[in-house]
Amino acid sequence: MKRKIIALRMQRQHLATHVSEDEYDALYRDMQPGLNLYWHGFGQPPEMTFRADFDDIAYNRQRQADRRLVKGRFAGGNLGWIEVDDLPLFAALYRKPMKGMPSDVQQTILTLIERMGPLNIQQIKEETGYLVKVITPALHRLQEAFLLYEDQFDGEWDRAWYRLDEMFPDCDLLQHTRAEALEIVLQRFAYRMVWFDTKMAKSFYKLPEKELKSACTALLLRGVLTAHESGFMLTNDLPVLEAMTEAEANALPPVRAFHRNDCLVRAFEQELKERFQPLYASLPYDHDPQYYVLVDGEFRALSVGHFRYGPYEIHDIVCDSPDMWACREEICTAVLRENPGSVIQRFMGKSLSTMAV
DSSP states (O other), rough: HHHHHHHHHOOOTTTOOOBBBHHHHHHHHTSSBBBBTTTTTTTSSSOOTTTBBBHHHHHHHHHOOOOOHHHEGGGGGGGGEEGGHHHHHHHHHHOOOHHHHHHHHHHHHHHHHHHHOBBBBBHHHHHOOHHHHHHHHHHHHHHHHHHHEEEOSOOOOEEEEEEEEHHHOOOTTTTTTHHHHHHHHHHHHHHHHHOOOOOHHHHHHOOOOOHHHHHHHHHHTSSSSEEEEEEEEEHHHHHHHHHHOOOHTTTTOOOEEEEETTHHHHHHHHHHHHHHHHHHHTOOSEEEEEEEEEETTEEEEEEEEEOOOOOOOOEEESSGGGGGGGGHHHHHHHHHHHTTTBBBEEETTTTTTOOOO
C-alpha cells in the first residue's frame, strides 16, 4: 500500500507527469499558500517547481499583475500568495484581529491610509515622521489583522498599502468559520498528499495540531476521511489505490532536488528536520540545509552548506541510509542541476573530486 500511496502522490503532485496550464490552477489552489524559490527567489512570483509543462513563473507573474494572486501573511505569519477567491478562506484560518485598540503608530497609519488612500512606506514616513523600522512592524500587524493589503502586483519594491476592504470590497472575511475552513483545506491537502497525518498538516499550515485533529475527526465522522496507519486518506481514494497496477505503482519520478519552500518539502518539514538534523548538526563546516533530494518518491538526501548570491557552497550531501551511496551520481547531478556552477565537496562525509555543471 505504501508504494501505491507514494505513486499516487507523485501523480497528484504532477511530479510523475507535468501539469498543463488548464490543470495548474487546481494544483496551485490545493497547495496554497504559494511561495517563491527559497533564498534566490526574493521578489519573484511563486512557482510549483518541476510540476508544470510551461513557464509557471511567468504565468503567476501575470496572475499577480491581474491581482488574481494576492499577497498576505498566512502560515506562521509568513508571506505567501493565494488565489483572490480564497481570501475569505485564508482569513478564517490566519486572521489575527487586533486585541483591544491598535497602538498609536498602528492607528495613525490606519487613519492616514483611510484619509489619503493607498500609500507606500516612504510616503507614510513623510506624513508621520516615523522611522521605517517603526512603520514596518505596524504595517505587518495590520496586514495580519486583514485590515491592510500590500499591493505587490509586480516585482518592484515601492509597493502601496491599501485598506483591504477598499481593495476587495466584495470579500466577506466572515464567510467561513475556522472549523469550516480547516475542513476545506484538509480535504485539498489530502487529495494532493493521498496519505497524511496531523504532523504533516501542522508543518504545512502552521496551525495548532489540536485543531487539525478536531477537523480530521469531524471529516472521519462524516465519512470523508478514512483512518489509515496513524494518518488519514480520502475515503474516495481507497478504490483508486486498490485498482492501481504494479506498473503504475512503480512509475515514480526521477531523482530531483527540491528547495526548502517547495510545497512537498513544507508538508514534511517537521519529519525531515527530525530525520536529517542529527546527520548534519555536528558537522565541522557550514551546514545550512539547502536541497532535499527525492529518490523514488521519498526524501532520502539533503545537501548542506552555505547560501550565497550565486552558486551555493555545497559542503556535503547527507543521506538517511548507507544504501544511498548507490545513487550518488544521480543525487549529485540533481543537486548541481538546481545550482549550476556549484561544487559538491563531499558525499556522506567522503571527499569528492570537483563536480561542477
